[in-house]
Amino acid sequence: MAHRFEVRVYYEDTDLAGIVYYANYLKFIERARSEWVREMGVDQGRLRAEAGIVFAVRRVEADYLRPAVFDDLLAVTTALVEVGGARIVLDQAVWRGQERLFAARVVLVCLGPEGRAVRVPEAVRAVMLAGGV
Numbered sequence: 001m002a003h004r005f006e007v008r009v010y011y012e013d014t015d016l017a018g019i020v021y022y023a024n025y026l027k028f029i030e031r032a033r034s035e036w037v038r039e040m041g042v043d044q045g046r047l048r049a050e051a052g053i054v055f056a057v058r059r060v061e062a063d064y065l066r067p068a069v070f071d072d073l074l075a076v077t078t079a080l081v082e083v084g085g086a087r088i089v090l091d092q093a094v095w096r097g098q099e100r101l102f103a104a105r106v107v108l109v110c111l112g113p114e115g116r117a118v119r120v121p122e123a124v125r126a127v128m129l130a131g132g133v
Helices: 023-040 044-051 124-129
Strands: 004-010 054-064 071-081 087-096 099-111
Touching: 004 023, 004 044, 004 124, 023 071, 023 087, 023 099, 044 054, 071 124
Parallel strands: none
Antiparallel strands: 004 071, 054 099, 071 087, 087 099
């Protein structure tokens, strides 16, 4: 089941044409990923402080399907596709009602204190595969 996060489009999110500026969709999906992880019970701040581990975006494939505009109430969905050794693959989408406006495949990599890829901690892997705490 996909995680759902709502976001309202503010004037500052739009461009000269009055539609959501393309880069802001990346901000919307970033917020949704942060909430997805938090709601699963993973404390990213603690993980960084105690183990030096962070998650970084390695790759994003994005499709801009339809424009969102000022004052739209959007829903961002996040669904786990795969947890590999050091990477996590997600499908994310931005919706206005039943209309999909944006779709992305996001690849995250787990980085250690030296900034190199390390295995996703077993506790994090387990909670992600179980769908949360």
